[in-house]
Amino acid sequence: MADTSHGTGGLAFDKSKRAWPNEVNIFIALVLIVLIFEALGQMLPYMKGQSMLFDFNTGRDGTVLNMARIKIIILQVSIIGIIALGVTQVIITGGIDLSSGSIVGATAMISMSFAQTELVNGNPNPKAIFGPWAMDLPILVPIAVGLGCGLIAGSINGMLIAYTRIPPFIATLGMMVSARGVAKWWSRGNPISFPTDEYAAISNGNLLDGLTFGAFSESWIVTQVFDGQNPAIYFLLLAVLFHFIMKYTVYGKHTYAIGSNEDAARMSGINVAWQKVMVYAIAGMLAGFAAILLTSRNVTAQAGMGFVYELDAIAMAVIGGVSLAGGRGSIIGTVLGAMIFGVIISGFTYLKLDAFYQEMVKGGIIVAAVVLDQWRQRRAALKS
Amino acid sequence: MSDDIVLRTEDLTKHYGGVHALEGADFELKNGEHVAIMGDNGAGKSTFVRQITGVEQRTRGRIWLYGDEVNFAGPLDAREAGIETVFQTLALADDLDVPDNLFLGREMTKWNWLGPFRMLDYKGMRDATVAGLERTAVKIPNIRNTIRNMSGGQRQCVAIARTATFHSRLTIMDEPTAALGVQETAQVENIVRQLKEAGEPLILISHNMRQVMDLVDRIIVFRRGRIVANLDRNETDGQDVVAYITGAKTGTEYEGAA
Numbered sequence: 001m002a003d004t005s006h007g008t009g010g011l012a013f014d015k016s017k018r019a020w021p022n023e024v025n026i027f028i029a030l031v032l033i034v035l036i037f038e039a040l041g042q043m044l045p046y047m048k049g050q051s052m053l054f055d056f057n058t059g060r061d062g063t064v065l066n067m068a069r070i071k072i073i074i075l076q077v078s079i080i081g082i083i084a085l086g087v088t089q090v091i092i093t094g095g096i097d098l099s100s101g102s103i104v105g106a107t108a109m110i111s112m113s114f115a116q117t118e119l120v121n122g123n124p125n126p127k128a129i130f131g132p133w134a135m136d137l138p139i140l141v142p143i144a145v146g147l148g149c150g151l152i153a154g155s156i157n158g159m160l161i162a163y164t165r166i167p168p169f170i171a172t173l174g175m176m177v178s179a180r181g182v183a184k185w186w187s188r189g190n191p192i193s194f195p196t197d198e199y200a201a202i203s204n205g206n207l208l209d210g211l212t213f214g215a216f217s218e219s220w221i222v223t224q225v226f227d228g229q230n231p232a233i234y235f236l237l238l239a240v241l242f243h244f245i246m247k248y249t250v251y252g253k254h255t256y257a258i259g260s261n262e263d264a265a266r267m268s269g270i271n272v273a274w275q276k277v278m279v280y281a282i283a284g285m286l287a288g289f290a291a292i293l294l295t296s297r298n299v300t301a302q303a304g305m306g307f308v309y310e311l312d313a314i315a316m317a318v319i320g321g322v323s324l325a326g327g328r329g330s331i332i333g334t335v336l337g338a339m340i341f342g343v344i345i346s347g348f349t350y351l352k353l354d355a356f357y358q359e360m361v362k363g364g365i366i367v368a369a370v371v372l373d374q375w376r377q378r379r380a381a382l383k384s
Numbered sequence: 385m386s387d388d389i390v391l392r393t394e395d396l397t398k399h400y401g402g403v404h405a406l407e408g409a410d411f412e413l414k415n416g417e418h419v420a421i422m423g424d425n426g427a428g429k430s431t432f433v434r435q436i437t438g439v440e441q442r443t444r445g446r447i448w449l450y451g452d453e454v455n456f457a458g459p460l461d462a463r464e465a466g467i468e469t470v471f472q473t474l475a476l477a478d479d480l481d482v483p484d485n486l487f488l489g490r491e492m493t494k495w496n497w498l499g500p501f502r503m504l505d506y507k508g509m510r511d512a513t514v515a516g517l518e519r520t521a522v523k524i525p526n527i528r529n530t531i532r533n534m535s536g537g538q539r540q541c542v543a544i545a546r547t548a549t550f551h552s553r554l555t556i557m558d559e560p561t562a563a564l565g566v567q568e569t570a571q572v573e574n575i576v577r578q579l580k581e582a583g584e585p586l587i588l589i590s591h592n593m594r595q596v597m598d599l600v601d602r603i604i605v606f607r608r609g610r611i612v613a614n615l616d617r618n619e620t621d622g623q624d625v626v627a628y629i630t631g632a633k634t635g636t637e638y639e640g641a642a
Contacts, residue, residue: 250491251500253480257488260477267439267475268489269460278500327479 022321022328026336033340037347044351052350069346071225077316077342078231079297081335082290084313084320085242086154086283088334091317092246093279094259094326095161095168099175100287100313103153104306105183107291111146112192112301115139115199127193129186139198146292147285153179154284158277176310183303193300203297207233231293238286243331255279259326315362316341318369325377341365388415389451390554390585391436396445398431405431407609409445413554416583418576420596423606424629429589432606433556437469438462450553460489466553470543470560482527482542483513486549516549519582522575537568544575555579556587561595573599593622605629612638 034053041047055066083100090097116125118135125135153175160171206228226233246252254275257265266272290309295301320337322329344365348358391413398406406428413419421429435442438456447454449465456462459469469475476485483506492505492512513527522545524538531539540560546552557576561569576599579586590596596603597617605613605628613628613635627633 245501248503248506249498249501250493250504253484253488253491253504256479257477257484260479261475264475264477265488267459267471269458269463270489327477 023330023332023336026319026321026333026340030336030340030343033343033347037343037350040351047351050350052347067225069350071229073339073342073346074225074232074235075229076345077338078229078235079290079293080309080312081235081316081338082231082238082293083283083287083309084316084334084338085238085331086286087310087313088317088320088322088329088331089242089246089255089279090168090283091314091322091324092255092259092326092329093276094262095172095276095280096314096324097157097172097280097283098169098310099153099157099172099179100283100290101306101309101311102176102179102183103150103284103287104291104294104309105303106153106179106186107146107149107288108295108301108305109183109186109192109303110149111142111288111292112195112295113187114145115142115195115295116192117194117196120194125194127191129192136196139196139202142195142199143202143292146288148288150284150286150288150291151281152284154281154287155277157284158280161280162273162276180303183305186303189303191300191302195296195299199296200299201296203230203293204299205230231297234289234293238289239331239335246331251275251278256327259328261327311366312341312362315366315369318366318373321373323373323377324370325373389413390415390417390449391587392448393436394446396432396435396447397443398428398435398440399443404609406435406442409611411604411611413585413587415585416580417602418580418586418588418600419602419604420600421587421589421604421606422591422593422596422625422629427606427629428609429606430558431609433469433558433587433589436462437467437556463490463550466550468546468550468552468555470540470546470555470557476531476539476543478532479530481530482524482545483509485531485542486513486516486546512549513545517545519549535568536564537571540564540568540572541575544572552584554585554587556589558589559591560588561590561592569595593625596625597622605635607631607634610638614638 037052038054041050041052051066053066053070054064083104087097087100113129114134114137116128116130116135118125118128118132120126128135157168157172157175160166160174161168164171207230208222208227226236246255254265254270257268257270258272258275262272265275287306291306294305298305316337317329317334318324318337319340320329320333320335322333322337344361345358348361389412391411393409393411396406396409396411397404409428409432411432421432423429431440434440435445436447438459438461449467454462454465456465462469477488480488487509492508493502494505495503510527517524517527522541524542524545531542534542544555544557544560560576561572564572573595576586576588580599586600588596588600601617603613603615603617603620603625604611605615605625607629612631613625613633615625615628615635624633628635
């Protein structure tokens with residue numbers, strides 16, 4: 001025992017406490033969920049032995065995977081997944097963002113009205129919001145407007161939270177209601193349609209057209225998953241970018257520090273208020289970008305767009321292991337969470353279950369993910 | 385003013401509204417000296433430290449560090465000037481590892497033109513952490529372990545290891561062992577002795593009489609916001625100090641202070 005009092009520090013290192021990356025658990029969960037659906041497909045008599053993700057019969061894509069379904073799953077989660085990237089950062093600071101769905105709605109309306117084309121089949125655009133000055137603007141204008149709207153809405157969230165110290169739940173709840181109001185007021189509830197071809201091409205074009213990646217160009221992941229699926233490409237690129245930012249930059253480190261111990265962050269000289277403004281502003285901007293992709297894909301904007309996307313985005317993050325207590329979670333986790341989310345939704349369709357069952361189960365999954373997180377935290381607290 | 389005075393305060397005062405938490409504190413710390421600050425709860429010990437470290441802005445008074453008058457706008461300023469504080473509430477982020485915590489708020493970075501998105505120099509920070517830990521003889525087998533997975537004593541050691549890593553010119557510890565067990569307290573006290581041997585000046589706030597008598601050269605007693613005694617450790621004992629803390633006695637040079 002004399003040894004412990006001498007060896008200042010004398011920190012025993014217990015190998016069993018070494019952090020096993022949580023992302024591995026989430027990936028295992030993803031695989032298990034796929035297996036459950038596959039098993040159900042084999043067992044339920046009306047499924048006639050269909051497989052969800054595999055296609056052994058035709059092999060028409062050069063793989064044994066059912067690429068059509070995988071493509072749909074990825075595309076389905078891409079746009080909300082982009083929102084979830086921002087929500088992840090917000091939750092890591094210990095906050096919450098309930099406004100992203102409404103920001104999508106408001107941004108959709110506003111950016112679309114700067115993306116309209118003057119003539120539709122030779123006739124004036126019947127849905128025109130502004131006069132001729134706002135028609136056929138360069139593509140950069142609606143993009144800048146869309147990102148700007150998201151940025152402003154997010155900054156307002158951030159400033160309310162950082163400088164008035166009201167709980168993030170309240171601040172973003174206010175934004176959720178107000179931004180939806182803006183979306184409805186903007187065109188008095190009318191849909192806004194007929195964008196320029198360039199705008200429609202943001203989501204519906206093919207970013208990879210003409211690009212080559214050497215030997216990689218012909219690989220199935222490029223030709224089958226991302227070719228002609230722009231939202232999926234943007235999701236992947238943004239996920240890589242923010243993974244890098246959260247892990248290797250000062251911005252990321254301070255975001256984790258605030259969620260981990262806000263007082264410690266403040267005492268260490270981190271400008272906590274400004275950091276929060278940045279995090280919420282980036283989350284808003286990502287919601288704005290999601291709105292651009294969504295309106296481009298649908299070639300129309302409606303005031304109801306993005307309804308309850310915020311909850312889906314939060315669910316993706318929480319399923320992906322982002323702790324609602326703050327400080328823990330990762331972009332990779334959220335991407336995996338988005339995949340789990342997509343597989344479950346798609347799995348219900350595959351099992352031919354009605355949409356209302358999907359919603360019931362979706363709620364259950366969110367609660368289960370939070371329960372799991374609480375349980376993990378308690379276990380961690382007991383260990384230390 | 386000579387350079388062997390590390391810290392000097394004159395008429396340091398802090399009022400919270402009508403509450404006079406700290407009143408006219410004159411204080412001096414010599415190079416290599418370890419001084420304890422004692423006093424009852426609410427006597428102004430932590431308030432005193434918060435004024436020195438820039439966590440709060442003083443109502444009036446002046447502070448000199450190594451002969452230069454200083455006015456810290458915030459804790460980071462104080463840190464940059466070389467004052468390292470181990471706070472009563474551990475200022476550690478549980479989900480980050482040891483180098484992250486040591487460098488929190490003053491990360492080593494590359495590509496600084498990227499502004500808030502400048503790159504962290506993980507390798508540089510790890511190397512500096514290992515060097516700093518060696519200097520204080522704090523042993524941490526895996527510095528990449530998160531703070532959450534460490535015991536109270538280990539956490540306190542990490543907080544103290546900051547001092548060594550940054551070549552601080554003055555270390556302040558605010559009740560570093562209040563929440564620790566016997567063995568962990570012994571570990572922390574050993575680190576304090578290391579600092580003494582290395583000639584690092586230290587201000588220790590503590591309620592633990594045995595610890596104070598073991599570790600420091602001089603004891604300053606606060607009562608009701610004022611300094612009421614300045615005692616040499618060799619010329620006093622526990623009972624004497626308690627008398628000052630409780631108000632049974634007041635130092636001759638502080639007559640009428642409280």
